[in-house]
Amino acid sequence: MNSLLCLVRYAMRAVVNNDGIRTVDVPEPEGDGVRLSVVSAGICGTDVGFAAAGVSGFVYGHEFAGIDDEGQGWFVEPTIYGGECAQCRVGSTQRCTEEVHGNLGVFSDGGMAERVRVPEYTLLSLPDGLDVRDACLIEPAAVAWHAVRRAQARPAERLLVLGGGSIGLLAAAAAQAAGHDVDVEARYPHQRRAAEELGCGEPGGEYDVVIDAAGSRSSLGSAAAAARPGGRVVSTGVYPEDEPVPGIVSLTKELTFVHSIAYGRHDGVREVEEAARMLAERPEVPATLITHRFPLDAAAEAFRVAADRASGAIKVVIEPARPHSGSPTRQRMTPSGEL
Template identity: 50%
Template sequence: MRAVRTVDGGFQVVEVDDPTGDGVVVEVASAGICGSDLHMAGFGLSNTFGHEVAGRLVDGTEVAIRPTLACGTCDRCAAGAEQQCRAMALYGLAMDGGMADRILVDPACLVPLADGVPVGDACLVEPIAVSVHAVNVAGVQPGQRVLVVGGGTIGLTAVAAALHVGAEVDLSARHAHQVAAGERLGAGTAASGEYDVVIEAAGTESALVAAIDHARPGGTVSIPAVYWDGIAIPNVMSMFLKEVSLRPSSMYGCSGRHGPDVREVDEAAALLAAVPELSEAVITHRFALDDAPEAFRVAADRSAGAIKVVLEP
């Protein structure tokens, strides 16, 4: 079968054996390109890429895939915080991912989809879950003012997640197409004044500075962004004086917002069903799997107007 792997530091489609072993085989219908995929191109990884994945089971059932696989027995898993499991593994990193014709996954990683959700859009369930977790760890409540900094996939899905809770949401984004996407989802398009919660979804030092500046005294900055190169916090004194709480937000688990056993990936799947315009706003490009090298080029090109680029085997 076909699979996307790195060859000489670039992304290529190669032929690999079909997956075998314990688990469930999913015929891949859609796989999103994440910013982390772009960053890991030079890491020398040998596995198949792709952790934002949806597809069909042998019986035709359409599912999304939760790419995180925790031990299920440790103290963190027992607390519903599987994202903090010390033995966490990830499809698309430690194990072969879904940028391929097929993927083999643990049955616990299957995420049911509501009727009417196109499986070609359901690869968004994973990044939506990241944003749902960011909203949940910040404790966003109806009527609160929320600012999202960064207009990529995580920023825009965070806009949708916060709006769905009932917050008033503004988006601070760098590019015009991102601003337009946020507007389409219902966000205000200019940061003004102070906010109860700021979600930092850009992953830059300047974005974190802006997030702290806009947080009200006693406010919260939720950080689903990844700082690949490390950062300083020039306005740390402002953070100190205002007693702003920084809340790192890594992946997803069980939030407790809808009960201690409700997975945030299931919250994400429900949000995708409830807000059909989300996929229309976020997915900007689709490519056949054989065109993966071009898809990655577009995803990395800021001038291409890309937000989420999706591969379709």
């Protein structure tokens, strides 16, 4: 009986892929690091792809935030790095070449769990004005922020974002924070409405910078077509196969293609910190992008909604713990799923 009580005492709930997304009992996290109770964990397109492919063996979730034992809120930057290689020394921790390099929630246990233990260096304290329930959005916001920095857009240049998902809309918000007007090409009506709510225009004409946040087989071609001669295309998509650069149009326009992955540091500043500040200064961004919230035990349904791009979902969030009582499981959605 004592052994059984011990097992129950040290079990918690977490999201894994075991012949489908399931919420199961797993051991409490042990070892070094800071213990957090997870408050919010976003479902990324990578998570949806992993689930569809049957990728298993770890707790899902690389977009998450929580509170420590004293009740302070933290975002967790999921990049694990060594800090000694040449890439780390210049701030590109996302390109770490050391053996320890990896990501929490990507082939190692992540944040879709009641509790986690994470290295102290991954923690970012939340700026005033950003609720821990929304702070999981910092991770994709930092991806978008990094892409805009990679674009090196100059004043008065025209910017277009292809894709009205969370990365695309966050890239638009990051471009606006940098002082640019930006248009968004969105596939679904609810994405178009969200872009309008954030003050983005509709596509038209040619652009100095095109950010491809769609990552589809046709999006690079669309980006090249929309770019002006001498323009730049920034790709944030994860392409499952080799994607040919559109040859003739890219050649005749002399386009520059730039790839962007994750986020790092520049001039000693963490890009996740800049992204967090942007979200705190523009509360309408998380309010617009986070369309669904589900409790931990409803993870299977949360993944189903996130995978259905016509469902009205932009960012679906799982909430293992709720510091505010009475919070709804969905935000801005009617029972029918319509905005």
